[in-house]
Amino acid sequence: MSDTMDSQNPSPTEPQKLYRAEAVRQLDGLVISQQQIPAIALMKRAGRAAFDALRNRWPEVSSIQVFCGGGNNGGDGYVIAGLAAQRQIPVTVYVGVPADKLKGEALEAHGFAEREGATLVTSLAELPAVEKNTVLVDALLGTGFSGELRAPLDAAIEHINRSPAPVLAVDLPSGLNADSGFAADAVSANATVTFIGRKAGLFLGRGPALAGDVIFEDLGAAPAVYAQVPAQLTRYSGGSLERLPARAADSYKNQFGHVLIVGGDHGLGGAALIASEAAARTGSGLISLATRPEHVVASLSRRPEVMAHPVVSGQELEPLLESPDVIAVGPGLGHSPWSEQLLARAGRAPAKLVLDADALNILAGGRVLAGIKRDDWVLTPHIGEAARLLGIPTAEVSADPVAAARAIQEKFSGVVVLKGAGTLIAHADGVDVINTGNPGMASGGMGDLLTGIIASLIGQGLALPAAARLGVWLHGEAGNRAAAAGQRGLLATDLLPHVRELVD
Structure with missing residues (x-):
């Protein structure tokens, strides 16, 4: 069964569950034991689903090359090859x-491909030249892969990536970590057909870049099976997010939150202005800005609706902390004594908080707000800032971003937005992921924009996790x-005009 509406293929208004590799193995086992579907039958279903997906996506296919490893993933590939041979599509299998060395279902599937007339080769040099309508199938490594690639599979992956032909990955691109999305060397696919449970790594780290379009097939697994195995993540799309309610005809500005943006050290005023305008365009009733005196004129000129206040010390900031519903600290904050004073004062204010950029770097230093945990703040680090907050190398965060997001949330409480191709939102009840946006958003000021959006949504009444989820989605969709x-x-x-269109 493909992406239709069921417990694992919900409607666009329902979030999706993402699983670790071990959890998917548990699901497999339950399908086999409780639904009494033999393992070889599941493998045949997976192979047929992948073959159908290939034909649907590339209907003009004239030849197929399948790259098979030694486990169940390779077995799926042999089934695909056998089905192609049955339909008189020239197919060559790289063994x-x-x-x-093959065992069980993989060995049985190998025999099926051989009997049906697929050409089996053991050397990359024996593969035929890629023609115009050739499709490559990656069935080398499955969810059990971890560590470094070994010969000859490393050479096969390099061969696939050098080829001009489109690539269909079976279950997940070979070399991609199924849990974290980490990959050093991996297949770059145009599409991936994944089975039983959506693997978290397809939506994290390098997963979105390597997997291409993800097609999910539950292979007939029953809802009762999914109820027995917890998911690692919850993935939200635009339709599954909590939105702001419609405004009443007699609405007035004080009903929609007062946001204070704190930042803009010497030479960094633009970041604070971007965050302020983002809050305004997301719908905040009132927006204040506390910044260096030299940035006030620029703020009035660019966005006169923002109440810009010059502050030269934490003491001057103090009176501004009394009325806001939300305080966002960090855009252009810098790392000076002025920066530390402002964060120290704002971080102890009664209003809800959003911390970003240099506010996080100062927090990681341990001198300001040391040991503080707040349930009413949102921290929005990128990978480098996350590493500093945890005191670990950035490579460790990249290797397991879910663990890093959870660790930051446990250390500081509140809500953590770990930004990336799959942005994670960690909170007391779990971890969510939002996949949206594009590489063009890798430019200065994008994080400041997100800070202002999330702060505005909190000020307008959304709970912190809901505001973080919707804010990340608005940011990415506006970018698209x-x-x-x-x-x-x-x-x-x-992005600002599009934020305004999307938030309504």
């Missing part, structure tokens, strides 16, 4: 693991709309 004119040269402020 990455000798047949005498703005990128219609091109990704290169995309600026943070280009």
